[in-house]
Amino acid sequence: MAAVQWVERVIERAITIQQIPAPTFAESARAAQLRQLFTQEGLTDVHIDPVGNVLARLPGEGQAKPLIVSAHLDTVFPAGTDLTVHRLEDKVCGPGIGDNSLGVAALFALAWELKTRQSRLPGDIWLVGNVCEEGLGDLRGMSAVVERFGGDVTAYLILEGMALGQIYHRGLGVRRYRISAKTDGGHSWVDYGRPSAIHELAKIVVQLNSLALPAQPRTTLNVGVISGGTSVNTIAAQATLELDTRSEGRQELNDLAGQVEQLIAQAQRSSAARLTCEVIGERPTGEISLTHPLVELAVKCIQVQGIAARLNIGSTDANAPLSRGYPAVTIGLTNGAGSHTVGEFIYMQPLTLGLRQLFCLVENVFRLP
Numbered sequence: 593m594a595a596v597q598w599v600e601r602v603i604e605r606a607i608t609i610q611q612i613p614a615p616t617f618a619e620s621a622r623a624a625q626l627r628q629l630f631t632q633e634g635l636t637d638v639h640i641d642p643v644g645n646v647l648a649r650l651p652g653e654g655q656a657k658p659l660i661v662s663a664h665l666d667t668v669f670p671a672g673t674d675l676t677v678h679r680l681e682d683k684v685c686g687p688g689i690g691d692n693s694l695g696v697a698a699l700f701a702l703a704w705e706l707k708t709r710q711s712r713l714p715g716d717i718w719l720v721g722n723v724c725e726e727g728l729g730d731l732r733g734m735s736a737v738v739e740r741f742g743g744d745v746t747a748y749l750i751l752e753g754m755a756l757g758q759i760y761h762r763g764l765g766v767r768r769y770r771i772s773a774k775t776d777g778g779h780s781w782v783d784y785g786r787p788s789a790i791h792e793l794a795k796i797v798v799q800l801n802s803l804a805l806p807a808q809p810r811t812t813l814n815v816g817v818i819s820g821g822t823s824v825n826t827i828a829a830q831a832t833l834e835l836d837t838r839s840e841g842r843q844e845l846n847d848l849a850g851q852v853e854q855l856i857a858q859a860q861r862s863s864a865a866r867l868t869c870e871v872i873g874e875r876p877t878g879e880i881s882l883t884h885p886l887v888e889l890a891v892k893c894i895q896v897q898g899i900a901a902r903l904n905i906g907s908t909d910a911n912a913p914l915s916r917g918y919p920a921v922t923i924g925l926t927n928g929a930g931s932h933t934v935g936e937f938i939y940m941q942p943l944t945l946g947l948r949q950l951f952c953l954v955e956n957v958f959r960l961p
């Protein structure tokens with residue numbers, strides 16, 4: 593398949609998509625753009641579902657179960673971020689260009705390739721631009737796709753713009769908490785001795801860091817955000833922290849969650865502050881084995897491009913189907929760096945290999961047992 597002919601066109605389409613801001617929970621403008629572009633391509637059943645995902649169908653000619661090919665629309669960049677793109681020799685630089693405007697653009701490359709070949713596969717292909725993959729989006733978009741199609745599919749194939757050669761067949765479990773403290777506050781001199789919301793949360797952070805975590809399966813926790821107080825000379829009346837917990841193992845993540853929640857319950861009984869704790873995010877874990885036919889096909893399709901396959905675990909949209917036991921992998925399309933930063937960039941040349949891998953997977957996946 594002549595992937596090289598699509599590279600420039602895919603890059604141009606990725607830039608077009610990247611220029612529409614799409615922070616998590618605010619993807620509607622980009623979704624509307626994608627629906628219009630899908631319609632212009634003559635795709636079938638183009639629509640936006642109730643949660644904001646954009647879907648379009650490439651009709652097959654047989655009775656095989658459909659293949660779902662998806663790429664997330666949202667980015668980590670807030671509204672107002674400068675989205676200027678720069679092209680430097682083999683690089684394309686711009687916030688969100690690789691994660692995941694390129695992934696979305698590759699949906700079109702697949703449609704173009706199949707149209708050029710004038711061939712129809714044994715089953716339908718659903719192209720999906722899904723919302724809410726990043727951060728606290730909690731895989732809301734992909735979860736809705738999985739709820740709709742369930743296990744009555746050939747496979748779920750998830751596209752990420754970068755990480756060429758990576759094959760994610762294991763979903764990393766994630767649970768996130770927001771812990772808040774409130775006190776009466778006061779003046780730092782006049783009311784010295786009154787409880788501080790910040791000090792009370794600091795005690796909790798120390799206790800969290802003292803929790804024993806298993807090395808295998810790898811399990812982590814991190815306080816990524818802490819905020820509170822109003823001024824340097826005020827006893828803080830309120831403070832909040834956000835805690836991220838992760839594990840390769842479902843039971844280990846549940847065990848860690850139990851430890852965290854027990855720690856907070858004990859703190860609520862003993863703290864001078866009024867403490868609350870809420871779960872603000874959860875990504876389920878799941879996997880298919882190294883010997884699963886879909887994984888073996890993904891490995892073959894990247895190896896024939898002269899690239900070593902790296903089988904991996906990650907927190908991607910594949911978590912949603914994997915957690916229910918449905919076949920799914922996430923693949924990367926090119927190399928790059930600076931993901932989630934304004935210095936993000938991708939390389940153009942390796943994209944040819946990434947597209948060939950994609951075409952290889954789609955061409956052969958319907959033949960799997």
